[in-house]
Amino acid sequence: MWLPLTRVEGLPLLGGAGRYRVPLRTGNGLLMEIEYPAGVGSPEHQHDHDSFIYLLSGHVRGTVAGQECELRAGETLLHPRGVRHSVEAVVTSRWLEFKSPPDLPVA
Numbered sequence: 001m002w003l004p005l006t007r008v009e010g011l012p013l014l015g016g017a018g019r020y021r022v023p024l025r026t027g028n029g030l031l032m033e034i035e036y037p038a039g040v041g042s043p044e045h046q047h048d049h050d051s052f053i054y055l056l057s058g059h060v061r062g063t064v065a066g067q068e069c070e071l072r073a074g075e076t077l078l079h080p081r082g083v084r085h086s087v088e089a090v091v092t093s094r095w096l097e098f099k100s101p102p103d104l105p106v107a
Contacts, residue, residue, distance in 0.1 A: 005034065009045040014088070016040045030102035034095055036060070041088030049099045051079040058093025062086045071095075 005018040018040050024031040033056075044063065054076050061070045064077065064085045071077055079085045 002035075008042045009047065011043045011045055014041045014043055018089075025102055028102070029098055029100040032097045032099065034097055036087075036089035036093055038089055038091045038093075042086055044084050044086040046082055046084045047079065047099070047103065048081060049101050049103050050081045052098045052100075053077040053079065054096045056094045056096060058095075059090040060087050060093050060095070061090055062088060 002019045002021050005020045006013055013036075016037060016039065018034060018036040020032050020034045022030060022032055041062070053071070055071045055073050057073050059070065059072050061068070062085060063069065064079060065083045069077065070090075
């Protein structure tokens with residue numbers, strides 16, 4: 001079941017809302033599927049967990065520790081714990097995000 005995603009780390013998403021679902025959760029990790037429409041993004045923020053990203057479809061751009069980056073379908077990225085990062089969907093984009101330890105977003 002897809003749920004609305006409107007905030008990340010207490011901050012509102014920019015440019016609209018996304019959606020997410022949780023296909024798997026264990027005591028050590030959480031697998032989320034996230035989708036942002038074109039133009040939707042998260043403001044710069046950080047987490048108390050590591051996030052491993054695998055882009056299923058689309059094209060996103062953002063920053064990790066002040067460095068600009070872009071991902072296209074099939075590419076991966078790490079958002080390390082405590083490191084500031086942001087993301088914006090250039091086109092409608094969908095990705096898998098594994099968080100360890102597990103932490104759900106505030107929708």
